[in-house]
Amino acid sequence: MKKLRVGILGATGSVGHELIQVLAQRDFPIEKLRLYASIRSEGKKQETPFGEITIENADNCDFKELDLAFFAISGGWSKENAEKATKAGCVVVDNSSAFRYEKEIPLVIPEINADVIKDSMIIANPNCTTAIAAIPLYQIYKNFGLKKVIVSTYQATSGAGNGGMAELEEQTKNYLDGKRVENDIFAYPIPFNLIPHIDDFQENAYTKEEMKVTWETRKIFGDESIPISCTAVRIPTMRAHSESIVVETENPVSVDEVKKIFEETKGIVVKDDIENNVYPMPLTATEKYDVEVGRIRQNIVFGKNGLEFFVCGDQILKGAALNAVQIAEVVAKNRFS
Ligand SMILES: NC(=O)c1ccc[n+]([C@@H]2O[C@H](COP(=O)([O-])OP(=O)(O)OC[C@H]3O[C@@H](n4cnc5c(N)ncnc54)[C@H](OP(=O)(O)O)[C@@H]3O)[C@@H](O)[C@H]2O)c1
Structure with a gap:
């Protein structure tokens, strides 16, 4: 499988932290992992299973440099940035509720409805409960x-x-x-x-x-x-x-x-x-x-x-990070293999 350029937007949060671990545990095909958070965290170094990574400012993310982005900041941030990402060719797996109720955007638990992902550029991760x-x-x-x-x-x-x-x-x-x-x-x-x-x-x-x-x-x-x-x-x-x-x-x-x-x-x-x-x-x-x-x-x-x-x-796992990575695994297979 092709190795992907992956970004985690909200990497210092509870979901972001678990996303890093789950990507490593499940051996997701990663060429380069980049971590983004608020301006408060910009420049901080984070130890990860992929080595030490410097946190970047999410607002300055150039989505052309990513194949796949996990959004784990907030609904408002997702709404403001999803189109920028998809226009640049980056697939978004969104942890917020911003797109869950939009008819054309798949809301996915891979064990149940992985088939609806197809070639969607935005896939919504469900509410944890x-x-x-x-x-x-x-x-x-x-x-x-x-x-x-x-x-x-x-x-x-x-x-x-x-x-x-x-x-x-x-x-x-x-x-x-x-x-x-x-x-x-x-x-x-x-x-x-x-x-x-x-x-x-x-x-x-x-x-x-x-x-x-x-x-x-x-x-x-x-x-x-x-x-x-x-x-x-x-x-x-x-x-x-x-x-x-x-x-x-x-x-x-x-x-x-x-x-x-x-x-x-x-x-x-x-x-x-x-x-x-x-x-x-x-x-x-x-x-x-x-x-x-x-x-x-x-x-x-x-x-x-x-x-x-x-x-x-x-x-934070099945209700967020794990499910998001499982979605990304389907995306990687559908779109990048
Ligand atoms: N926690 C859960 O159980 C859970 C489950 C399912 C879905 N979700 C959803 O996942 C998303 C993240 O939740 P969380 O629980 O991980 O939140 P969190 O622990 O509060 O983390 C928030 C993350 O967003 C960053 N952030 C905050 N404001 C920002 C801004 N203006 N610009 C850029 N980055 C900003 C923070 O960076 P700094 O560290 O720099 O502030 C941090 O990395 C939310 O949409 C939430 O609804 C959460």
């Missing part, structure tokens, strides 16, 4: 049909980037030292609390984070009729989002059948042995590629057509 839920949900959708889906989330502070993790760490220290606890990134102090509010409230009283799960699941599965709702909650953990998922299926479903399907699904590790207290947790899902699925049980409301389970996935 959606990506983690979609891996097991798609198996249920395919094998049993989905009549209703209700998701409740427990989301780590790193979902809000480096600043979210720093706020949890610093303010927890303040709390324990009896000092004033402040909040800047989150709407309320996060230590020893949880906040049922992620992203902006919408007209229907859901938050945007919650509606992303509805909008994006439908787009990725290619089925606008899927009835899915979500309550998204920020909790004081560092990394890996957890989600409780309740489904009513079209056809009868059994725990044994589903467990077997999950065990055979790439990207899932079944953690379901209640006799030995084995279930998904951020503690075990952090820094893992696979999404943990467990607590699989017949739902007592929907009976034989209902199932309930718990998932936990590293949202």
Whole structure:
């Protein structure tokens, strides 16, 4: 496969940092890796598995010098710069929500819909909560049909980037030292609390984070009729989002059948042995590629057509960097091999 000139825009952030690691771990065909961030980081040296790299100013990026760029800054930055990149012939894999809802731009989880990438110049990476839920949900959708889906989330502070993790760490220290606890990134102090509010409230009283799960699941599965709702909650953990998922299926479903399907699904590790207290947790899902699925049980409301389970996935990996690199692998094969 041809080796590519790759750029990471937002390389000093939580997603950017993981992108560098995942590219190295998966042996992505790289001729030259360049790292970009804000003017604050310009000139700083970063140790990487590809050697020491000097951070460049993202606003000065000359996209003619790149074949492929990962955007991991913000939606606003992506909107302002994507056209510049594609006009210069550089393919963009975008981690923000800027293009996810544009009809002609593919929104991709490669295990589910890699076929929609084709020769697109911009490919959108899904919301982290959606990506983690979609891996097991798609198996249920395919094998049993989905009549209703209700998701409740427990989301780590790193979902809000480096600043979210720093706020949890610093303010927890303040709390324990009896000092004033402040909040800047989150709407309320996060230590020893949880906040049922992620992203902006919408007209229907859901938050945007919650509606992303509805909008994006439908787009990725290619089925606008899927009835899915979500309550998204920020909790004081560092990394890996957890989600409780309740489904009513079209056809009868059994725990044994589903467990077997999950065990055979790439990207899932079944953690379901209640006799030995084995279930998904951020503690075990952090820094893992696979999404943990467990607590699989017949739902007592929907009976034989209902199932309930718990998932936990590293949202900076499967919910961002890993999925983005998997998309790039398809792009490299489609366009550059
Ligand atoms: N964190 C997650 O779990 C997650 C999951 C899925 C998608 N995403 C999306 O991925 C993107 C990055 O998120 P993150 O969590 O990695 O954020 P982050 O940790 O806050 O990092 C932000 C990155 O963007 C750079 N940056 C900020 N303002 C900039 C500007 N004006 N010009 C150029 N560079 C600028 C920062 O550089 P400096 O260090 O120089 O400030 C840093 O490299 C966002 O769109 C986010 O919504 C995040």
